[in-house]
Amino acid sequence: MRRYLWQQAEGRRHAYDSHTHPPGLGFTFTTLCGTEVRTGSEDIGKWLRPTCPTCDREIRERLGIP
């Protein structure tokens, strides 16, 4: 079963497929919007960045949420 997680990286809060990218700190992952981003120390603990609208739409489609 697919499982999607949210992670802030490079100025946006993106979603990613945890099947292809195990969660962790300071890692590079491919977002659902198709970008490869890397988490920095500023992304850990406090998520102040806006949600990526493309990831938000993509995750809803994949999970069947209207």
Ligand SMILES: [Zn+2]
């Ligand atoms: Zn995104």
